[in-house]
Amino acid sequence: MRWLLLKDLRILRRSPGLVALLVLYPVVLSVLIGFALSAGPDKPRVAFVSLVPPESGELDLGNERVDLSRYEERLFSAIDPVPVECNREKRGDCRRAAVDKVESGAAIAALVLPGDLTDRLQGVQALAAEGPPVAEVFYNADDPLKAAYVEDTIKSELRDANLSLTTKFTEVGLSYLDLIVEGGEVDVPLAGSVDILGLRRAEQIVERAKAGASPRERQRLERVARFSRLARENLDLSGPVLRSVREPIKVRTVALDGGNTSLSSFAVALAVAVSLMFITLLLAAGTLALEREENAFPRLVRGLVSRTALLLEKTSLAAVCSFAICVLMLLGLGLFVDLDWGRSPLWVVALAAGALAFGAMGVAVGALTREVRAASLLCVMLSLPLAFLALVPSGSVSPVLYDTTRAISALFPFKPALDALDAALNDSGDLGPALLHLAALFAAFGLLGRLALRRFA
Amino acid sequence: MADASTATTPTSATDVEGALVAEGIVKRFGDREALKGVSLRAARGELVAVIGPNGAGKTTLLSILAGVQRADAGSVNRRPEDVGWVPQQTALYGKLTVAENLRLFARLERLDDPDAAVKGMLELTGLSDRADDLVAELSGGNRQRVNIAIGLLGRQDVLLLDEPSASLDPRQRERVWDFILGLTARGTTVVYSTHDLQEAARHAERVVVLADGEVLFEGSPAALGEVVEREGGTHGDFEGAFVAFLRHRGH
Numbered sequence: 001m002r003w004l005l006l007k008d009l010r011i012l013r014r015s016p017g018l019v020a021l022l023v024l025y026p027v028v029l030s031v032l033i034g035f036a037l038s039a040g041p042d043k044p045r046v047a048f049v050s051l052v053p054p055e056s057g058e059l060d061l062g063n064e065r066v067d068l069s070r071y072e073e074r075l076f077s078a079i080d081p082v083p084v085e086c087n088r089e090k091r092g093d094c095r096r097a098a099v100d101k102v103e104s105g106a107a108i109a110a111l112v113l114p115g116d117l118t119d120r121l122q123g124v125q126a127l128a129a130e131g132p133p134v135a136e137v138f139y140n141a142d143d144p145l146k147a148a149y150v151e152d153t154i155k156s157e158l159r160d161a162n163l164s165l166t167t168k169f170t171e172v173g174l175s176y177l178d179l180i181v182e183g184g185e186v187d188v189p190l191a192g193s194v195d196i197l198g199l200r201r202a203e204q205i206v207e208r209a210k211a212g213a214s215p216r217e218r219q220r221l222e223r224v225a226r227f228s229r230l231a232r233e234n235l236d237l238s239g240p241v242l243r244s245v246r247e248p249i250k251v252r253t254v255a256l257d258g259g260n261t262s263l264s265s266f267a268v269a270l271a272v273a274v275s276l277m278f279i280t281l282l283l284a285a286g287t288l289a290l291e292r293e294e295n296a297f298p299r300l301v302r303g304l305v306s307r308t309a310l311l312l313e314k315t316s317l318a319a320v321c322s323f324a325i326c327v328l329m330l331l332g333l334g335l336f337v338d339l340d341w342g343r344s345p346l347w348v349v350a351l352a353a354g355a356l357a358f359g360a361m362g363v364a365v366g367a368l369t370r371e372v373r374a375a376s377l378l379c380v381m382l383s384l385p386l387a388f389l390a391l392v393p394s395g396s397v398s399p400v401l402y403d404t405t406r407a408i409s410a411l412f413p414f415k416p417a418l419d420a421l422d423a424a425l426n427d428s429g430d431l432g433p434a435l436l437h438l439a440a441l442f443a444a445f446g447l448l449g450r451l452a453l454r455r456f457a
Numbered sequence: 458m459a460d461a462s463t464a465t466t467p468t469s470a471t472d473v474e475g476a477l478v479a480e481g482i483v484k485r486f487g488d489r490e491a492l493k494g495v496s497l498r499a500a501r502g503e504l505v506a507v508i509g510p511n512g513a514g515k516t517t518l519l520s521i522l523a524g525v526q527r528a529d530a531g532s533v534n535r536r537p538e539d540v541g542w543v544p545q546q547t548a549l550y551g552k553l554t555v556a557e558n559l560r561l562f563a564r565l566e567r568l569d570d571p572d573a574a575v576k577g578m579l580e581l582t583g584l585s586d587r588a589d590d591l592v593a594e595l596s597g598g599n600r601q602r603v604n605i606a607i608g609l610l611g612r613q614d615v616l617l618l619d620e621p622s623a624s625l626d627p628r629q630r631e632r633v634w635d636f637i638l639g640l641t642a643r644g645t646t647v648v649y650s651t652h653d654l655q656e657a658a659r660h661a662e663r664v665v666v667l668a669d670g671e672v673l674f675e676g677s678p679a680a681l682g683e684v685v686e687r688e689g690g691t692h693g694d695f696e697g698a699f700v701a702f703l704r705h706r707g708h
Contacts, residue, residue, distance in 0.1 A: 003564045011552040014591075295548040298525040299607070303538030304565040 001313045004305060008287050008317050023325055026278030031271050044108050044150040046079040047101035048072075049086070049094045051115035059121050066168055068118065071161045078157050082107040088115075095136070102138050109139035109150045121165065170242050177239065181232050199235070203228040266428075268333050269421040270391075276326050276354050276421075277383050277414055284318035284362025285375035288449075292370050292456060307453045311446065314366070315359035323355045339425060346424035346431060354417030357438040360445035361413055367452035382412075390415040413441045476500050477522065477540070477615045477646055482531035484517055484670075491517045493670040494531070499646045499663075501614070504637070506661035506678075507650040510703065513667040515650035516545055519619045522648065535615055543608030545619040545650075547600045551593030555584055555603050558592055559610065566611045578606040581636055583629075597624045605633060609640075616640065618649035622656065634660055654696055658682070668708035 012019055050072065059066040082101055086094035098110035113135050114120075120133035135158060139150050179186055183198020206225040210218050291297040291310070301307050330339070330347060362379065369375040390409045394402055409415035420434035477499040484492040492514045499505045507515050520526040524537025525544075549558050559578050563571035579585040582602040592600060601624045608616065618637070622630040638660065641647050651657050657664055658678040666674040666681065674681055685698045688705045 003561055007550065007553065007557075007561050010557070011550060014552045294550055295544060295546045296550065298520070298523075298544060299542070299548040299562075300565070302524045302542065303536070304562070 001305065001309050004300075004310070004313045005317055008313075011287075011290075012321075022279060022282055026275040027325070027329060029274065029278070044079055044153060045082050045106070046150070046154065047082040047084050047098045047107040047110035048076075048079070049084045049088075049098045049110070050113040050117075051088055051094060052113055052117045053088075053115060056115075056118040059118055066165075071164070074157065074160070078153055084110075099138050102140050105140075109137060109154065111154060112136040112138075174239055174242060177235050181235050199228050199232040203232065264337050265339070265426045266422060268330070268337050268339065269418060269425050271333065272326050272329055272351070272425075273354065273414060273418040273421050274383075274387055275329055276322050276351065276417060277358055277387070278379075279322035279325055280318045280355050280358035281362040281365065281379040281383060282376055283321055284314050284359045285366035285369070285379050286372050287317060288314045288363050288366030289370060289372045289375040293372055297456060308450060311363045311367075311449050311453070314363050315356065315446070318362055319352070319355035319359040322358070323351050326351050326355075340427070343424060343427065347421070349435070350417075350420035350424035350431065353435050353438040353442075354413060354420055357413035357417065357442045357445070360442045360449065364445045364449035364452060367449045367456055370456060383414075386412050386414045390418055410437070411441075413438055413445075416441065476503075476534075477648060478534040479518075479522055480532050482518065482521055482533075483529045484514070484521060484526065485529050491670050492521070492528070495667070495670065495672055496531075497522075497648070497665060497672075499615070499648050501646055502641050502644045503646055503663060504641045504661050505646075505648045505663045505665060506657035507648065507665045507667055508652070508654060508657050509667035509673075510708070511652075512669070514670040515667055516619055518667065519617050519648070519650055523617050538611075539613055539615065541608050541611050541613040541616040543605050543616075543618045543621055545623070547604040549592045549600060549603055549607070552591065554589050554591055555579070555595070556588040558603060559606060562607045563610050568610065574610055578610060581609070582606045583632060598626055598629050601625055602629060602633070609636075614644065615646045616648070618647065620650055620652065622651070622653070654699055668703055668706065673703070673706050673708070 052068065057068050059068060084094060084097045084101060086097040088094055095112055098107075098112055101107040102110050114133050117133040117135075120131070123131075137151075137154050139154075178184075179196050179198065181199050183196050183201045185193050185195050187193055203225055206221050206228065210221045210225070213221055288311070291300065297310075300310060305313075327348075333339070334341070365378050365382070366375045369378055386409070389405045392402065392405045396402075397405070406415075416434045416437035419429065420431055420438060422428045423431040423434060477497070479495070479497045482492050482495045482497075483490065495514070495518055497505070497507075497518070507518060509515055517526065519542075521528045521531075522533055522535070523540055523542035524533075525542070550561070553561065556575055556579065559575040560571055563574045568574045576585075579588050582605065584599060584602060584606075587595065587599065592603060595603070601621075605618070605621055608618070616637075621637075622633060625633060637647055637649075649661075658681075661678055663676065664674070664678050664681050665672060674684055676684075685702045688702045690698065690701055
């Protein structure tokens, strides 16, 4: 078996194009899949126009001044702002220029903040009748996926801005309530600082007045004092109520299954599993089928090498090569993604188990197809659907279909290999069951390959 | 004697040491019976030619004698590893050089001195100057020479050759036959299949004629000539008479 292994390595060394393709294709494909799954689309290019005059950039909320540019900065971190050149004194020009950016394709959306934004917000605080300011969003719906993403991004950012302002308004409202209850000084435009008596001090004054009052007046004063006390006590309770209005429903999230793997860490496990699958399947199936295409198989198995030894040799060759490539791939990915190097012994175990199971599947494919081209084609045709089947999330399809996808995935090594790698890399679960699953598939595919070799020559 | 349906069963040939004995070999492919109880016996140092038209079962018979295929019935007295075999199609690795191919099989044969065996075979086949060339770059004739050399590496005392000279030019063919005749002179039993009636008549000591899985004739080339002439009539040449002979026998 050793000599056959060396022979195959020598043949691979003399096929640099094939080896490069065999290595680069799955690596590039898996990295692309990994990035596609782990990263959202780029920041959307959004034409942004703020018609708010520079001198109105601050909002006066009670005793606090809020700089609105902070909210613009937050929005800019979520989008790629496209500058719009226009005369800001002419609202229609700027609005038209922003829409032009969208229609010309320079931006996928436009956000126009009205010039009266600050005034209207100030008016909301003063309970003025104009109503809240209206921000306009224009977007291109040619690409539904991108349009949905843009809509979600802008709505999400505006919702955050609204929530922030609501918090500020609530705090201002609460300070007014506190002023009514406890009394104090407040700045009033034109009038200057005004002293507010407050319910507590009013109640004390009434209590003191009761001492020198006639019984009838005392009775009336008692009613005023009771009202003042009840109002103070109930307004004290309004603080928690108003604060709860900001977030009526609090959310507590609990992950029931799958641990706490981040998307980028899972993408690493996925990228490595895809590469492991492609390289091992193609190598194992291809090298076995090559023995038949070169007519060497009959010569080998008539006493020189047993059929089982031949299968083991091809499985080992493919597993060793793919293992080495995937280790290098992990080392490379480790430069970009934070990996727990302390768990590297577990990576080795998971990679080795996955490689052996894929190797056994590869020789089964090679033995069944008997030709290098057919074997390669079948490997590629099997690999992608198996990868996608293993990634179907629960709840995305009907329960029956989901159970079917799980059952099909369980028949092939991709899902258990992905689970094993995820467990080894990210501590996302128990490694043992996945390894046992891979061992069972190694035995099953090995047996299938051995049976298929009966009609191989 | 080994049951050919379990061809790997080891058997020591005591009464026919150095010889090959196959009895009642039957091989079916689905409903088609490729070999219908074929028996063949070759004495030590004997050169036996198996001839017949395409589809007669020559390659199937040699594959069963070599242990490559299993017979459905019948027996062979040799284990596969005790028989040298040269397949009809070249069984070589195109990405390896001539010497690397020979060395690989010499090692798999567990020869005591693989390098010496490789050197000997390179000299025998006249390919010493092409030793470091990739097999994929060789002509068909030279590939066949390497193919034969690999079959001869084990130096077994029974050698099976499936159409060994099919793709060789006359000079290469002569060299191969010189070598084969040298082997038989040293006691190696050689059984080979061929389409070439003249080659069979020229080199073989005994000829077995197969047609549709049946043995039609077994005897010396001279005896075959007489039978062919008697049953095939005069058709100008031996090949024409042979075809007429087959037709006369219902094939």
